[in-house]
Structure formats: structure tokens, C-alpha cells
Amino acid sequence: MSALDEVEKVLWDHYGLRGPFEVTALAAEGRNNSLVAFRSPGGAFVWKQGSSALAPVQQREFALLAWLAEQDLPFRMAAPLRTLAGAWGWEGGRGLNVLLPLLPGERLPETADAWHALGTALNALHAALARFPLEGAPRLLDWAKLGDLHPRVPDPLALSFEQPDLWGDEATLHSWRLAFGEMLWRVRDAYAALPRQVVHGDFNSVNVLFGGGGVSAVLDFEFACPGPRLLDVATALSEVLVRPEPEWALAQAFLRGYGQLTLQERAALPAALLLRQAAVGVWGLGQALEDGPNATTQARLRELGTVSAWLKTQGDRLTTG
The missing domain is CATH 3.30.200.20 (Phosphorylase Kinase; domain 1)
Structure with a gap:
């Protein structure tokens, strides 16, 4: 056959x-x-x-x-x-x-109107997910508990000393350790106190469809988990901001569509950006331990240092609006 x-x-x-x-x-x-x-x-x-x-x-x-x-x-x-x-x-x-x-729609364009619609869609999604029980989330783990994220990586920092080759080179390893330490203290500060609900867990332009002037579909809830709604906001913002030339106009349009963040959420945005990328890197480490390191897993680890460096020049604007 x-x-x-x-x-x-x-x-x-x-x-x-x-x-x-x-x-x-x-x-x-x-x-x-x-x-x-x-x-x-x-x-x-x-x-x-x-x-x-x-x-x-x-x-x-x-x-x-x-x-x-x-x-x-x-x-x-x-x-x-x-x-x-x-x-x-x-x-x-x-x-x-x-x-x-197969739902109708196209990739989300990088226009202010489209990113405003993306923010509006996330606001509506969060309002619904806030009514869903935490214990029913596909992923039952809060991303802030990074040691539980992948069974092969109970202590990411210790692993960096035990198997440094997974990071690819000394420069990546050094910047990752510094950024990981920064992430830990930032998460313990403002981020830890934020209220939890079920969130999408991977909300970005790749996981939506656009049509008729708005978001026509939201896809891939596989990583939905308990967490602050800020995690989804930060995931979307990082896509257009953590670049050599940040697209602040798109970020501002997204936030206008989403609605006002609390002062506590604004203060925790750097922590959320770092945690998001740290979690992606930890998952990549687990894959590297199972299948061997590759360019993709090492790029995910390298990106944590990139986010940390970006925050040093753009973090004040991020938290003050």
C-alpha cells in the first residue's frame, strides 16, 4: 500500500x-x-x-x-x-x-491596524481564559518554575557548568549565565506577585490568522498554562521590539488594542521578556540532551543574552510606556 x-x-x-x-x-x-x-x-x-x-x-x-x-x-x-x-x-x-x-485567514501583517487587532484579540481571549479552571490548563506548570519545565533540566544553571558544550561557545555561555541570573532576581521581584490565570503561553503572530481587518483565528493552545496575563503580552511585544530597530509603533498599537496594563504589570515587563526567552532556552536544552545540540537550540540560548542587552538600552521606555 x-x-x-x-x-x-x-x-x-x-x-x-x-x-x-x-x-x-x-x-x-x-x-x-x-x-x-x-x-x-x-x-x-x-x-x-x-x-x-x-x-x-x-x-x-x-x-x-x-x-x-x-x-x-x-x-x-x-x-x-x-x-x-x-x-x-x-x-x-x-x-x-x-x-x-482549515480556517480562513492570512499571516498577520506588520501594520499598526493589524497589531491593534492582535491586542484586542488577546484582551478578549484573556477575559475568557480567566474563567477557565487553572487545573484544566494543557500545561499545569507556571513557567516561573523553570526547574520543572523539562525533566532533563532540573537545574539549568548547574547544567551550564556540567555540560557547557551545549551552549556552543564561551561567549554565549557567559552572556547566558549573566542574563539567567538577571532573570531570576527580576522574576522574584515584581513578576512573582502578579495574579495568575490560564494564559495562551505562545501568543504571537505565528499563532493567529488575520482576515477581514481583524484576527480571524487564534491557534495552538498546546502551551496554555497558569501564569500572569503579562506572559502573553510580553511574548507578543518581544516579536516586534527585540530587534536592532524596535517597532515601537506596532507595540504601542498592540497595547492600545489590549488595554491598560497595571503599574505592577508595567514594572514586571522586563522580567516577563527574560522569563519567556529563558523558558524557550531551557526547553531547547532538554531537546539538546535528548538529540544533541544544534544551531536552533544554541540560538535559543544566545537570544537570552540578546534580550538582556536590549533591556539595558530600551528597558526604561518599555516600563514607562
Whole structure:
């Protein structure tokens, strides 16, 4: 049986879908899962294949998506379709497989109007997620507890002395240690006192679709977790600010759409930016321990020093507005 025959058999067995199937491009590409978009006489869909290790996380993600679909939100979510047997997906290949609707929309453009719409969408999402129980989040871990983020990395700082080669070079290692220490004291200060709720966990332009002058869909709730709403705000802002030429106009448009941050949240923005990048780096260290270091994992570690250096020149403007 050819690979195409196998695909057609799986889609027929689990969803009653008949071909012909035509593969199509995705506006938002996945980074943590394998995604294949296709059109068929029965509709347009995305086949998502995840690691079997993520299956419990994905099951909680699907429950969250089902709940969000019942809320009054101005955008759609790609909630998985039930199989003929009533399940959210099936086991096979790399792990858990699900079928999602292919939602209309394009990549978010870098315009003030689009980033204002992004802020408005995040405000609406946070209002809904604040009503969702913390224990139902796909990821049950607050990112501030970095030692619990990846089972292979219980102490990131100690690992930097035990296996410094994971960082690639001495300059990256040195700047990472300094920035990691800065992150720790900043998180213990203003960030730790912020109230927690369920947050998206990876909110940026890659995980939304844009259409009709606004955000038409919010995607990928796999990293939704307990945390301050500021974590999502910082994730979005870092995309347009931590650059050689920061796009302050886009950041300001985003914040106008999102609404006023509290004084405590403003003060904690540097901590949130550093924590976000530190967490990405710690996850990369876990991957490097499992599969070996590579350019991607080392770039994630290097970026923490970049964020720290950026804050030295731009941090005052970030916290004062």
C-alpha cells in the first residue's frame, strides 16, 4: 500500500472522508508538530501529528478548545473534529493524530491596524481564559518554575557548568549565565506577585490568522498554562521590539488594542521578556540532551543574552510606556 493509499484509508476509517485529496499551503506553519493541510470534496482540513509524549497535554488542549468554542469570542479556534467513534483523534505513526478544520485567514501583517487587532484579540481571549479552571490548563506548570519545565533540566544553571558544550561557545555561555541570573532576581521581584490565570503561553503572530481587518483565528493552545496575563503580552511585544530597530509603533498599537496594563504589570515587563526567552532556552536544552545540540537550540540560548542587552538600552521606555 502506498503512502497516499494509507492516508486515504486512515481518513476514511476515522472520519468517513473520501478523496481526491489535494495538499494546500498553510498560512501559519507549526513548529512543534507535523501539519499537513489538504482540500477534499468533504471540506478543507489540517492533519496534525504530535509526539506521543504530548498526548495528555493535547487531550487537555482539546478540552480547552471545546470550552472556548462555546464562549462569545470574536475569532475562531481550530478545535479538533471528532472521529466516527467519537474520539478526538487516533494513535498512529509519531503519536496522537487529529483532524482540524482549515480556517480562513492570512499571516498577520506588520501594520499598526493589524497589531491593534492582535491586542484586542488577546484582551478578549484573556477575559475568557480567566474563567477557565487553572487545573484544566494543557500545561499545569507556571513557567516561573523553570526547574520543572523539562525533566532533563532540573537545574539549568548547574547544567551550564556540567555540560557547557551545549551552549556552543564561551561567549554565549557567559552572556547566558549573566542574563539567567538577571532573570531570576527580576522574576522574584515584581513578576512573582502578579495574579495568575490560564494564559495562551505562545501568543504571537505565528499563532493567529488575520482576515477581514481583524484576527480571524487564534491557534495552538498546546502551551496554555497558569501564569500572569503579562506572559502573553510580553511574548507578543518581544516579536516586534527585540530587534536592532524596535517597532515601537506596532507595540504601542498592540497595547492600545489590549488595554491598560497595571503599574505592577508595567514594572514586571522586563522580567516577563527574560522569563519567556529563558523558558524557550531551557526547553531547547532538554531537546539538546535528548538529540544533541544544534544551531536552533544554541540560538535559543544566545537570544537570552540578546534580550538582556536590549533591556539595558530600551528597558526604561518599555516600563514607562
